[in-house]
Amino acid sequence: MDAVTMAQAARSLDVNRLCWPRAAGERTALRVLTAAREQMSGERTRAINALTALLRTVDLGIDARRALTTTTIATVAAWRTRSDNDTLAICRAEAIRLARRIRALDAELAVNHTALHQAVTAQAPQLLAQPGVGAVVGATVLLAWSHPGRVRSEAAFAALAGASPLPASSGNTTRYRLNRGGDRRLNRALCTVALVRMGHDARTRDYVTRRISEGRTKREIMRSLKRYISSQLFRTLKGTNPAIAST
Numbered sequence: 001m002d003a004v005t006m007a008q009a010a011r012s013l014d015v016n017r018l019c020w021p022r023a024a025g026e027r028t029a030l031r032v033l034t035a036a037r038e039q040m041s042g043e044r045t046r047a048i049n050a051l052t053a054l055l056r057t058v059d060l061g062i063d064a065r066r067a068l069t070t071t072t073i074a075t076v077a078a079w080r081t082r083s084d085n086d087t088l089a090i091c092r093a094e095a096i097r098l099a100r101r102i103r104a105l106d107a108e109l110a111v112n113h114t115a116l117h118q119a120v121t122a123q124a125p126q127l128l129a130q131p132g133v134g135a136v137v138g139a140t141v142l143l144a145w146s147h148p149g150r151v152r153s154e155a156a157f158a159a160l161a162g163a164s165p166l167p168a169s170s171g172n173t174t175r176y177r178l179n180r181g182g183d184r185r186l187n188r189a190l191c192t193v194a195l196v197r198m199g200h201d202a203r204t205r206d207y208v209t210r211r212i213s214e215g216r217t218k219r220e221i222m223r224s225l226k227r228y229i230s231s232q233l234f235r236t237l238k239g240t241n242p243a244i245a246s247t
Contacts, residue, residue: 037136163190
């Protein structure tokens with residue numbers, strides 16, 4: 001009965017308004033690459049934390065009071081084993097293993113980034129043309145958008161991203177606050193784009209300066225930027241398919 005009801009409801013709709021089926025091939029590639037990148041990034045962070053803790057607790061000739069740099073990690077990875085006492089030999093071997101694992105993960109992440117860039121370019125090259133949008137952010141946005149027809153409007157996409165404004169007015173004060181719901185990966189991607197534009201895009205910097213002069217806080221400005229960016233990305237994705245763009 002449910003299937004019959006759905007079919008009767010769909011018969012009266014225009015063809016362009018019907019949801020398109022989810023594409024399995026290209027989207028699956030993005031999903032696999034993104035999941036692999038998250039796993040490798042987490043492993044790299046854990047390895048760096050473990051190496052930092054080891055160098056801070058055992059004197060191996062490295063000053064680890066500050067965050068480890070790429071040069072320091074490369075130096076440790078190039079160490080050779082020594083015939084020290086058993087404790088220092090074990091600690092030194094473990095430091096070498098961790099440093100080499102970090103460098104290997106750096107190489108794997110670089111390969112993953114190249115594959116993500118190729119996949120996003122094949123599906124939505126217009127997305128990468130937007131300021132602040134790279135391969136990782138583009139893949140996150142494409143995965144959340146999924147396929148033409150899934151998200152019905154700019155407002156729905158903003159709600160999905162947790163970028164829709166939530167009223168937080170009180171008394172004579174009218175204001176909105178950040179939305180802490182929605183897809184947090186997509187929200188983090190929007191935050192990345194906003195931070196890049198605030199630092200490198202002239203128009204965004206002028207906007208931030210103007211809003212600060214009006215008494216807005218950085219959090220309020222960030223909320224407004226994320227809402228604008230979500231609308232811009234939705235229009236970009238919608239424009240990649242003529243059939244959906246005409247709806």
